Amino acid sequence: MENKRKIIKALLFVLEHVAATENEIQDKTGLPLVLQWRSVASSPEQREKLINQIILTVCTGCGITPAQLQEQNRKTILPVARQLICYFSARIIPDISIKEIGIAIDKNHSTVIHNIDQVNSLIDIEDEIIMSVLENILPAIIKIKESLKDEQQ
Numbered sequence: 736m737e738n739k740r741k742i743i744k745a746l747l748f749v750l751e752h753v754a755a756t757e758n759e760i761q762d763k764t765g766l767p768l769v770l771q772w773r774s775v776a777s778s779p780e781q782r783e784k785l786i787n788q789i790i791l792t793v794c795t796g797c798g799i800t801p802a803q804l805q806e807q808n809r810k811t812i813l814p815v816a817r818q819l820i821c822y823f824s825a826r827i828i829p830d831i832s833i834k835e836i837g838i839a840i841d842k843n844h845s846t847v848i849h850n851i852d853q854v855n856s857l858i859d860i861e862d863e864i865i866m867s868v869l870e871n872i873l874p875a876i877i878k879i880k881e882s883l884k885d886e887q888q
Contacts (some may be wrong), residue, residue: 782831786839788879793819796872805841808869815864817842818857821850823876 794801797816804817817840824836825847833844840847857865 754886782828782835783839785828785879786831786836788840789827789876790820792875792879793823793872796868796875798841801883811864815868818850818854819865820869821847822854823872825851827876827880 790801790804793816794804797812797819799812799816801811802818806813820840821836824831824839825833833847836843837847842850854865858869
């Protein structure tokens with residue numbers, strides 16, 4: 736279990752690094768390990784499509800429907816799902832604004848910022864709920880990102 740958590744944290748680090756820089760990550764041979772994902776979603780339509788895919792992926796991974804995200808219910812999984820949607824949207828879509836993310840989940844910008852910070856904190860302490868959900872969702876999130884990169888080429 737601990738190895739899986741380390742792998743998840745490493746994958747998240749890679750996603751953040753690639754989103755934050757315009758460089759490809761390379762191994763010792765100089766071959767790219769990860770595709771360059773900068774500015775994949777430059778148009779509003781592409782950003783909306785991507786955030787909708789992220790919402791569906793996170794909801795599926797959490798075992799809920801997108802409609803349940805709008806509920807005021809505080810079941811453990813609903814806030815976690817909202818937090819992960821904010822986190823992945825901010826990390827994967829470099830051109831998206833906090834306001835756009837908030838509109839997508841019907842929350843204000845300060846809630847989006849709090850959600851992103853909360854996921855970062857939970858990952859740092861290796862929260863069991865977040866780590867198990869990430870284990871299920873991360874491969875699908877990476878596929879979404881790769882499919883958008885393929886569309887651009």
